[in-house]
Amino acid sequence: MKFKIKVWRQKNAKTKGHFETYTVDNISPDSSFLEMLDILNDQLVHQNSDPIAFSKGCENGEVCSGEKLKRAKAEGKALPVSFDHDCREGICGACSLYINGRAHGPENEVTTCQLFMRKFKDGSTITIEPWRSAAFPVVKDLVVDRSALDKIMQAGGFVDVRTGSAQDANSILISKEKADESMDAASCIGCGACVATCKNGSAMLFIGARVSSLALLPQGKIESTKRAMDMIAKMDELGFGACTNTRACEMECPKRVSITHIARLNREFLKGWLKK
Amino acid sequence: MSDTKLKSQIPDGPLSEKWKKRKAEIKVVSPANKRKLEVIVVGTGLAGASAAASLGEMGYNVKIFCISDSPRRAHSIAAQGGINAAKNYQNDNDSIYRLFVDTVKGGDFRSREANVYRLAEVSNLIIDHCVAQGVPFAREYGGLLANRSFGGAQVSRTFYARGQTGQQLLLGAYASLNKEIKKGSVKSYPRYEMLDLVLINGQAKGIIARNIATGEIERFGAHAVVIATGGYGNVYFLSTNAMNSNGSAAWQCYKKGAYFGNPCFAQIHPTCIPVHGTQQSKLTLMSESLRNDGRIWVPKKKEDVMKLRKGEIKASQIPEEDRDYYLERRYPAFGNLVPRDIASRAAKERCDAGFGVNETGKAVFLDFKTAIERLGEDTIRERYGNLFQMYEEITDVDAYKEPMMIYPAIHYTMGGLWVDYDLQTTIPGLFAIGEANFSDHGGNRLGASALMQGLADGYFILPYTIGGYLANKIQEPKTDTSAPEFEQAEKAVKERIAKLFAVKGKKSPDEIHKELGNVMWEYVGMGRTEEGLKKAIVEIKRLKEEFWKDVYVCGENGEFNQELEKAMRLADFFEIGELMARDALNRKESCGGHFREEMQTEEGEAKRDDENFMYVSAWEYKGENTEPELHKEPLVYEGIKVATRNYKD
Numbered sequence: 026m027k028f029k030i031k032v033w034r035q036k037n038a039k040t041k042g043h044f045e046t047y048t049v050d051n052i053s054p055d056s057s058f059l060e061m062l063d064i065l066n067d068q069l070v071h072q073n074s075d076p077i078a079f080s081k082g083c084e085n086g087e088v089c090s091g092e093k094l095k096r097a098k099a100e101g102k103a104l105p106v107s108f109d110h111d112c113r114e115g116i117c118g119a120c121s122l123y124i125n126g127r128a129h130g131p132e133n134e135v136t137t138c139q140l141f142m143r144k145f146k147d148g149s150t151i152t153i154e155p156w157r158s159a160a161f162p163v164v165k166d167l168v169v170d171r172s173a174l175d176k177i178m179q180a181g182g183f184v185d186v187r188t189g190s191a192q193d194a195n196s197i198l199i200s201k202e203k204a205d206e207s208m209d210a211a212s213c214i215g216c217g218a219c220v221a222t223c224k225n226g227s228a229m230l231f232i233g234a235r236v237s238s239l240a241l242l243p244q245g246k247i248e249s250t251k252r253a254m255d256m257i258a259k260m261d262e263l264g265f266g267a268c269t270n271t272r273a274c275e276m277e278c279p280k281r282v283s284i285t286h287i288a289r290l291n292r293e294f295l296k297g298w299l300k301k
Numbered sequence: 302m303s304d305t306k307l308k309s310q311i312p313d314g315p316l317s318e319k320w321k322k323r324k325a326e327i328k329v330v331s332p333a334n335k336r337k338l339e340v341i342v343v344g345t346g347l348a349g350a351s352a353a354a355s356l357g358e359m360g361y362n363v364k365i366f367c368i369s370d371s372p373r374r375a376h377s378i379a380a381q382g383g384i385n386a387a388k389n390y391q392n393d394n395d396s397i398y399r400l401f402v403d404t405v406k407g408g409d410f411r412s413r414e415a416n417v418y419r420l421a422e423v424s425n426l427i428i429d430h431c432v433a434q435g436v437p438f439a440r441e442y443g444g445l446l447a448n449r450s451f452g453g454a455q456v457s458r459t460f461y462a463r464g465q466t467g468q469q470l471l472l473g474a475y476a477s478l479n480k481e482i483k484k485g486s487v488k489s490y491p492r493y494e495m496l497d498l499v500l501i502n503g504q505a506k507g508i509i510a511r512n513i514a515t516g517e518i519e520r521f522g523a524h525a526v527v528i529a530t531g532g533y534g535n536v537y538f539l540s541t542n543a544m545n546s547n548g549s550a551a552w553q554c555y556k557k558g559a560y561f562g563n564p565c566f567a568q569i570h571p572t573c574i575p576v577h578g579t580q581q582s583k584l585t586l587m588s589e590s591l592r593n594d595g596r597i598w599v600p601k602k603k604e605d606v607m608k609l610r611k612g613e614i615k616a617s618q619i620p621e622e623d624r625d626y627y628l629e630r631r632y633p634a635f636g637n638l639v640p641r642d643i644a645s646r647a648a649k650e651r652c653d654a655g656f657g658v659n660e661t662g663k664a665v666f667l668d669f670k671t672a673i674e675r676l677g678e679d680t681i682r683e684r685y686g687n688l689f690q691m692y693e694e695i696t697d698v699d700a701y702k703e704p705m706m707i708y709p710a711i712h713y714t715m716g717g718l719w720v721d722y723d724l725q726t727t728i729p730g731l732f733a734i735g736e737a738n739f740s741d742h743g744g745n746r747l748g749a750s751a752l753m754q755g756l757a758d759g760y761f762i763l764p765y766t767i768g769g770y771l772a773n774k775i776q777e778p779k780t781d782t783s784a785p786e787f788e789q790a791e792k793a794v795k796e797r798i799a800k801l802f803a804v805k806g807k808k809s810p811d812e813i814h815k816e817l818g819n820v821m822w823e824y825v826g827m828g829r830t831e832e833g834l835k836k837a838i839v840e841i842k843r844l845k846e847e848f849w850k851d852v853y854v855c856g857e858n859g860e861f862n863q864e865l866e867k868a869m870r871l872a873d874f875f876e877i878g879e880l881m882a883r884d885a886l887n888r889k890e891s892c893g894g895h896f897r898e899e900m901q902t903e904e905g906e907a908k909r910d911d912e913n914f915m916y917v918s919a920w921e922y923k924g925e926n927t928e929p930e931l932h933k934e935p936l937v938y939e940g941i942k943v944a945t946r947n948y949k950d
Contacts, residue, residue: 037860055577057695063582063811070809070864074853104855107863109370111543113583115691116468117374139694164514165861172491175371179483183476184435188355188760189426191433195390198444207437208462211469215373238437245435 026052026142029150030065032106038162038170044152045102054143058130059110059120061142066105073103108167115139115279118214121221122167123154128218128277136216136279156221160228160265171217173263174231181255182235184245203241210238212280219274219282225266229287230274232256236293237286250300253293307560307919307934310721311415316940317397320419323722327765328772335360338771339523339779341508343495343550345372347467347752348735349529350474351759357481359764361771364521365478366493366510368545368866373475376531376543377755380467381588381688382451383459384431384752386424391448395456397421398940404750405941407453407640408715408743409893409909411563413917414938415722416740423761424753428460430760434473438462450593451748453640453948459749464588464687470752474759493519494866495550496794498526498557498731499787505731506780509790513866516859518794520787522780524771525730527763528554529755532714532736534567536874536881537826538818540711541573541586547870548877551718551737559726560919560932562719562739564877565885568746568894569827570712571597571644574695574705575664584710585695587667588688589748592637594672594681595705597644598624599656599665609658616658616666616704627651631904635948642745642894642907643948645709649827650905652708659706668704709827713751715742715894716884719919719934723766724758727919732767734758739917744893798858801868806851810867813848817841817871817878825882830898834886838879845875880920880929887931890914911943 027050035042049065056064111119120137124130130140145151153167161169213234220228236253239245245252268287275284312322330338338361342353345367353365367375387400400421405412428446432438438460439447448457462469481487492513499507499520507522533548534540555561572587600606601623608614627647629636639647648665651657658664673681678701682689689700696706718726718733720740725732735755742750781787824837848871855864891900891907892914900908917934 053578053580056580057582060580060582064580067809067811070853070855071807073855074805074807074809105864107861111369111374111545112376112379113544114379114585115694116465117369117376117378117543118371119369119374134690135694139691141694141697143697168861170514171370175373175479175489175491178476179479181483183480184433185480186430186433186477187358188351188430188477188764191426191429194388194428194432194438195445197432199440200444201440201442204437204440207435208439208465208469211437211462211472212465214468215371239435242435242437244433 026054026147028052028061028145028148030153031150032153032167033155034102034106034166035163037165042163052142054141056142057113057138058124058140058142059113059138062106062108069103069105106167107165110138113138116214118216121156121169121216121218123156123221125152128156128222129279134279134281136214156217158220158226160220160226160263161217173265174215174217174228176263177228177232177256177259178235180259181252184239185248186244197243199242207238207241210234210241210282210286213282214280216279218277218279220265222273222277223266224271224273225269227266227268228260229268229290230278230282230284232260233284233286233290234282237289240289240293249293250297253290254297257294306727307719307932308721309413309934310723312722316415316418319415320422324765327769330768330772330775332360334775336362338362338774339364340525340527340767341366341521341523342527342529343508344375344529344531344737345475345478346375346377346529346531346735347471347474347755348737348759349527350375350471350478351756352527352529352734352763353487354474354477354481355760355764356767357484357486360486363481363487364490364523365487366490366495368492368494368513370491372478372489372491373471375471376546377471377752378468379543380752381464381586382590383449383461383466383749384427384470385451385458385747385749386428386460386753387421387458388425388428390446391457393456395458399456400424400458402941403454404741404747405743405938406946407747408745409907409946410743410911410915410938410943411566411892411917411936412743413740413936414940418940419762420741420754420757423757426761427753427756431470431473434476436462436469436473449590450638452589452592452638452644453747461590464590464685467752470756474756495553496869497553497790499790500557500728501780501784501786504729507782507787509787509794514861516862518791520782520791522782522787524774524777524780525732525767527767528718528731528733528737529735529759530737532717533874533877534711534714536817536878537711537821538814539576539581539584539822541570541584544583547873549870549873551733552873552877554718554726554728554731556922557728558922559728559731560719560921561716561880562917562919563716563884564881564920565825565888565895566715566744566893567711567881568641568713568715569645569709570641571648571709572667572707573710574692575659575661575708585691586710586712587692587705587707589641591667591685591688594676594684595637595667595669596626596671597628597637597665597667598626599651599658601625603655606656606658610660610662616668617670617702632948634950639948640745640747645827646896648709664706664708666704667707669700670704673701713746715739715744715746719917723769724763725766725770730770732763734763744895798865798869801852801854801865801872802858804849804852804854806853808851808853810852810854810864810871813844813852814867814871814874817844817874820844821878825878825885828896828898829885831886834882837882841875841879841882848872848875883929884918884920887918888914909945
């Protein structure tokens with residue numbers, strides 16, 4: 026398969042970014058989307074290491090030389106595209122990418138790393154952008170800084186229990202339904218697709234997933250109101266937006282975490298707010 | 302036989318009393334002194350995150366480093382099936398002793414007995430703690446915890462959270478870590494890669510790390526350093542490890558004097574999705590839990606194989622009597638639940654004999670037909686739904702209708718930094734935990750035991766044992782990172798980086814890494830021979846030379862640069878691969894995942910040589926172009942009778 030790849034290039038957070046277009050050829054339909062990017066990058070490495078090949082590739086695959094070639098090199102067009110990725114099994118949450126206008130691409134319920142080229146039309150142009158959100162500054166190209174999500178978790182996304190102080194694991198019964206629902210919420214992978222998709226840049230689904238997962242279990246229930254208050258306060262502080270119930274987050278969540286968890290978060294928050 | 306530097310420090314007394322005894326011996330550090338002591342933890346997987354959280358709770362000052370943008374991305378997150386513990390909740394006569402026996406036997410009598418017993422002992426505490434953290438383990442209708450079976454065991458002792466157990470346990474450890482970060486006892490350094498270990502007076506005192514986002518090289522000091530950076534399976538290029546998983550941190554420790562234990566022991570997991578072509582970047586694991594209900598087979602008749610390869614028939618059209626359920630045939634007692642090394646070799650044996658079922662001839666079937674008939678599709682969907690979905694995404698095949706195709710792939714490394722009973726390496730003040738050390742799994746790790754070991758080390762073992770070392774450091778001031786040792790180490794790191802950029806060859810790091818992977822898989826993979834291993838050493842050296850002559854590293858150091866990261870890790874992979882081959886060559890026996898083709902029984906089973914090889918090989922670095930020196934830690938078994946592994950009856 027052959028594709029035109031229109032990809033966001035940005036040297037770092039301080040510089041302005043722009044789109045650059047490249048061509049990739051001989052892509053197997055069984056290759057994953059990230060493998061396609063690996064191939065593009067390998068191509069770009071060779072364009073650097075081998076100036077003759079590079080002169081053919083610097084502008085949409087056309088030959089260029091002299092000043093044009095120099096400029097292309099200086100602009101970093103020929104450097105490999107940076108993108109976050111790690112497990113490539115859809116679970117670590119490292120991969121991101123806005124592909125053809127959707128978080129994690131055109132398929133529902135998959136992460137970018139689990140997206141395969143057979144889902145794209147041969148010969149088409151694929152547009153790739155980083156997560157766009159005020160809370161996620163660009164590090165380079167398609168890589169963004171999602172440490173704000175860690176900061177929210179640090180504000181209260183835990184049960185305050187010390188190692189070695191727990192009683193026997195079967196001493197507190199938990200109904201299967203509750204455990205299953207808690208697990209549904211806990212399947213959030215922290216990729217940030219919800220934030221990137223939300224028109225307000227809200228992290229409510231991310232927080233809702235954590236608060237709800239713990240609130241459903243007796244172990245997490247004790248702190249659940251405080252947890253909700255602390256995490257939401259941190260979210261506001263870090264420049265995320267508010268929730269206006271568009272449900273876009275749920276639609277684009279690769280793990281289909283339901284917005285009912287936002288409702289549970291709101292209940293916990295309200296309880297705390299009323300107490301105040 | 303005894304080696305002066307290799308002191309395993311195993312406490313005296315009966316097996317079941319050893320840990321109790323050691324805990325009583327360990328000096329305790331007072332809260333006021335803990336506040337003055339600093340510990341560096343490298344890696345935020347189950348072992349690293351749990352250790353940092355526990356050390357933070359105890360009052361130490363902890364700095365934790367991870368190469369990803371968040372501690373939660375560590376590859377422990379991808380573990381699917383579960384975590385073992387000797388709770389005996391199923392009333393199937395399980396016990397600490399039985400878990401210990403299964404683990405030692407599963408490891409083919411090449412693990413350290415006392416460490417394994419302790420692992421089994423603390424396993425129950427892990428489950429208690431994780432439940433208290435809010436880990437949503439699977440439950441029965443009555444509200445009790447559910448269990449399932451895993452390979453190498455005849456009891457159900459595996460706790461699980463759907464097919465995402467690693468994720469849930471890691472999120473638990475990550476949450477505890479966050480709790481401590483909030484309190485200020487732990488400081489987190491995401492996107493930092495450790496590039497060197499700093500020794501002062503022979504003791505581990507800090508690290509040199511590169512800020513991955515900016516390229517800056519920085520120094521960090523402490524009173525002790527803990528390595529929790531996982532395994533080195535990515536030396537094979539294609540593996541189930543995450544793309545960023547690497548052996549470099551452990552390798553730098555080796556080059557600074559820490560011995561490396563049993564490097565040749567690598568686990569090849571039987572149930573992975575087969576390779577699709579040359580563009581492939583990594584392999585995807587299908588959880589071992591699938592072997593609870595899935596049956597593994599290939600056709601009995603070659604003509605069926607040919608028709609399958611040409612796509613003329615589908616697997617479901619082959620009648621029962623023409624199927625060879627080869628694991629059930631060869632190992633009636635354990636059937637499809639034999640340990641991983643055995644299942645992998647059996648698949649290779651059938652494929653080598655020409656019965657592989659896909660175009661490449663390197664695949665066998667994992668079939669749920671019988672289970673669906675017995676339990677219904679809904680039950681199967683509830684148990685494994687996410688795995689079936691993932692399989693379909695990748696292969697475009699609906700595994701409810703047609704069997705999955707699987708083939709073995711590199712998954713885990715049992716070898717690692719040599720540690721004593723206290724998990725301390727041969728460098729004072731340097732500890733290694735989780736997959737990064739060698740101690741608990743011997744020649745083969747049982748399923749659902751990696752999570753157990755990572756959390757046992759991190760929550761319950763290291764936080765105690767490290768106290769024994771730190772108790773003697775309470776008078777020592779904070780480590781001064783302007784010391785000449787730091788200066789020198791930083792300079793060496795910068796030179797190494799500059800050298801990589803200076804090569805300016807033609808090949809990308811990935812290209813050369815793929816070649817290394819091919820050599821490793823061919824000669825240091827599932828079947829190893831003297832001839833092949835010798836060839837591997839020559840080939841690896843040649844590739845290393847080629848790398849230093851012909852690699853091209855794009856960009857520059859002072860920026861986010863993934864090509865540089867790859868090149869640095871690859872530079873170490875050559876050396877790791879060579880040591881693996883050397884160790885495999887030395888170990889003229891077959892045991893666990895290490896199969897020397899010269900050493901097998903008539904039935905094709907691994908033939909151990911206890912008389913000559915019942916030891917841990919611990920390799921000492923002797924310099925760039927000098928052969929490493931082999932030290933031997935003899936293995937003694939008191940609590941279990943040494944026997945040939947038997948999964949047949």
